[in-house]
Amino acid sequence: MSDERIRNVLKALAAAILLFPAAGLLAQEQGHLSVKTVVQKEQVELDEAGNEKTVLVDAGKVVPGEHVVYTITFQNIGDEPAQNVVITNPVDANLTYIEGSAFGPGMDIQFSVDGGKTFASLDALTVTEDGTQRPAEAKDITQIRWVMHEDLAAGAQGIARFAAVLK
């Protein structure tokens, strides 16, 4: 293709992209996965035998000091397997990740303390505070990432979960 033709294609492509509404700058076609995040609270209830059991209920009145649990479910709604599936989740500034609560069968779980630039296991991360370096703690975590070991087969579903305290 000649340079001029390339430029024309680029201009046409740019124009095509600009025709999409701002929120839909990306392709509007449906992807292969459906992703859902729900937030819940733990609640202690009594079962039929009168024993205490902990259940997850919709996060209702949440006040500082309480725990919430985020559950991310992702399903392959396409016909082909999904490969290299990576779930990335930022931790809101008003939440503190609860160490050890990240859960995801068949996935490696990693954390970031620098806004998502680098990811590693928590004990490999350090933070610089007041000029000195110290090991990263749960309160420093800015992102959590789950990396699937295997492909997600067509029709299959995966689940990732973590808990946090509302500051």
Place this chain on the structure above:
Amino acid sequence: MKNAVKGAGLIVRLGITAAAVLFAQQVLAAGTDAGTSVQNQATVAYDVGGNTQTPIESDPAGNSTPGGGSPTAFLVDRRVDFTLVETSGGPTTPVAPGDSDVIASFTLTNNGNAIMDFRLDVADFAGAVFGNADSADLANYRIRVANGDGAGGVPDLATDVPFVDELAEDGVVEIYVFADAPGTVSNGQYANIQLTATAADDANATATPGTLDGDLAESPGADDPTVIESVFADAGNDGVEQAEDSYEIVSAALTITKTSAVISDPFSSGKAVPDAVIEYTITIDNSGGGSAAQSVVVIDNIQVADVTFEDEAYGAGQDVAIDAAFCNADAGDADTDGCSYDAGTGALSIAVPDIAAGASTTITYQVRINTT
């Protein structure tokens, strides 16, 4: 995260923000501000057939279109937590009968996660406070919370408001209760009061300075995600706190005794016969009083038909003895020493210096029994 749109060999890199935080939060000791929307959105990146796909963001109901999901959010509700204590921690506030605008002070601290009003009420308290049983009532209670224009930190009765207005998270405020002591209360009594503070806020937690918001109620049932509801975390979990204070009535308590004795008589008989001289002793005792007796005036009536006031009984110009001092009981108190005697009516008036709490004063004067 990088993203790629493929077309004509051109790769366009687009940044994707994974979550939006709508409010810039200042997290205080009391916790995340009520009304904050806490948001979370996960992003899933994947390949199909070796080709990188456009990542898909999560949605509370599930989303499969890139750019089509919304964050999962919850609203931070009000955690109502506050304390009310009597400020001095114990000693009673002294008040004399007839005093007006005596002050008892309390401290209210907002330990919750919202800026709030507090409705204040004061009432007589029938129970014991600081070990003092309640035995009297004060009157004309007025509550004032200083807004900064009172002299010396004490509120302005005329312009300050009777409720706590828009107290910040971690904020502390002084509440003053003004009262008057009736003239009928007496030394040694205690008047106990109780101040009640009730948490209040506008339903949407909007600031309404100068106006007392409505009382808060803990919302039963399921959470309404569009309304800021309240959870009571104060003592008793009811959004109401109370504190008591005790006023001690402190006053003089005078006991007056009058005795007489024959000083001399023509027959040295010690009997009250004509021409005998009688000495009267008046004792004013404030030993049970809590404070000095002031402006004390003794008025005695000499029976001029039967006796005559003995002039200068103790020396020149010394008609009446008051402890170690003397005064001249002249007509109309012309010499302004506080003593006067009207020979026509027999009225003897003696001004007495302040008698301290626990002290007493002795006054003596003499009369002679008439011979005719």
